[in-house]
Each structure stands twice: as structure tokens, then as C-alpha cells.
Amino acid sequence: MELRKLVAGNWKMHGLASDIDEIRGIAAASRQYAGVDVALCLPAVLIERAVRAVPDFPIGAQDVHQAEFGAHTGSVSARMLHDAGASLTIVGHSERREAQRESDPEVRAKAEAALSCDLGVILCVGESEEVRAAGRAVQTVRAQLEASLPGQVDDAARLAIAYEPIWAIGTGKVPTTTEIGEMHAALRGCLRRAFGEAGARIRILYGGSVKPSNAAEIFSVGDVDGALVGGASLKAADFIPIVAAAAAPVT
Numbered sequence: 001m002e003l004r005k006l007v008a009g010n011w012k013m014h015g016l017a018s019d020i021d022e023i024r025g026i027a028a029a030s031r032q033y034a035g036v037d038v039a040l041c042l043p044a045v046l047i048e049r050a051v052r053a054v055p056d057f058p059i060g061a062q063d064v065h066q067a068e069f070g071a072h073t074g075s076v077s078a079r080m081l082h083d084a085g086a087s088l089t090i091v092g093h094s095e096r097r098e099a100q101r102e103s104d105p106e107v108r109a110k111a112e113a114a115l116s117c118d119l120g121v122i123l124c125v126g127e128s129e130e131v132r133a134a135g136r137a138v139q140t141v142r143a144q145l146e147a148s149l150p151g152q153v154d155d156a157a158r159l160a161i162a163y164e165p166i167w168a169i170g171t172g173k174v175p176t177t178t179e180i181g182e183m184h185a186a187l188r189g190c191l192r193r194a195f196g197e198a199g200a201r202i203r204i205l206y207g208g209s210v211k212p213s214n215a216a217e218i219f220s221v222g223d224v225d226g227a228l229v230g231g232a233s234l235k236a237a238d239f240i241p242i243v244a245a246a247a248a249p250v251t
């Protein structure tokens, strides 16, 4: 099934008030590509300012706490993100799974908390280089997804999965199209088993060193329904060609 593609930028720990003009530029240029969903996931403190600057453009967060409120110093709840104007959030990024030791059940709880507050979710999974070298990439990522998926999804368009091999993030290394296709097909199988027909409508994004030069090839792979872009999302000059590649008909 051909799904409307989603190209989301993950700004990670980049972005100051002086970058709002760049966000304006990305939002304005994205409007030319009406067939593609585009979003930027920003540092929490920049969300409200960005939403004011580009009110019609989806702005997201990069993480959310699973609790509704309470004694969680430094954390931000789904309701707070929604209140700030965010419309989506990333959960389970490998940088958080590693540095903050986030577990699959925690990622699942975060996804459920976000969905219940009307936020879209981009749920990340991906294997390490050692796991890939050992030939266990597909089974590992499948298990990770099964353990991280929210129990229920009322609207398939609100959930996206991002397959991000850890070894491809920020390294310039990218899996072959065969490897991406094999992984995305396996993840599609998981989603169908978990959610039936709705599982066919949940987008599966690829992330890891996506650039203007490789985006079209990646988007031509079956079951690649968009991209989660790190470094190349910081500047419109790099990000918009990736959006354009997602808009182009697959040949």
C-alpha cells in the first residue's frame, strides 16, 4: 500500500532563537510539496516559539515523560507538549535508549502517554553494529518493536515507526536498499500482527545519514514511507531536497 510520506527532522540538541528564521524557511518551502507530510522535532524550549512563528506547520518534541505529572525533575509531560503547541513527539530514539537507558516498556509507556494526549508519535527502533555483524538485525529489531509498541492505536496516521540503525546515525554509513527493504518488510509484518489492517497504514520511516544525495534511492524501497532526518534537517538547503525526493513519484 502506498502511504503518504512523512519527512521529519530531528534537530537533537541544536537550535536557538536565532534559528527561527531557518524554521520559517523550511515551513514555507515545504508548502510546495502538498503530497508529503513534513515536521520538525525541536528541543523542548524552542517548541512554543516555533509554533508561534509557523502556526500551520507541525512542530514536535524529541522525547516525552510517560507520567501525567508529578515529581520528575527535568521532564516534560505529553500534556505540557500539547499545551506548548506540539503536535507530535519522537519516543525511543537510540540516543535516549543508550544514554538514558530507556527500556522497551518505558518507550511503550511514553508512546501511549503521547497518543492519549493527541500527539502523533514517531517510535524509533534500530540495531547496533555488533548485532548487524552477528546476523541478528531483523530478529533483534522485530523484538524491540514488539516490546515498544503501544497496546492500541485508534488512528494509524498518528503513529509512525522509524527504523534507525545505530551505526548509520551521523556516520554517513547507510544500509543497502536490500537491507532496508528486508527490515521494513519485517516491521510491516509486526505491525499487521499487532494491529491487523490498521498495521498496513502505519508509516515506517528510515533514519540514519539520509541526505539529498541518497534520499530518492531510499524512498524507492518498498515499505519506506518517509524519513527521520538528523543533521540534514538543520538547514532548508539540505532538508528541502529530501522533502522533494519524497514528493517525487517512485519510478
Ligand code: 13P
Residues within 6 Å of the ligand: 010, 093, 164, 168, 169, 170, 171, 172, 207, 208, 209, 210, 228, 229, 230, 231, 232
Ligand atoms: P542523521 O540523519 O544525522 O544520521 O541522524 C539520524 C537520526 O538520528 C534521526 O533521528
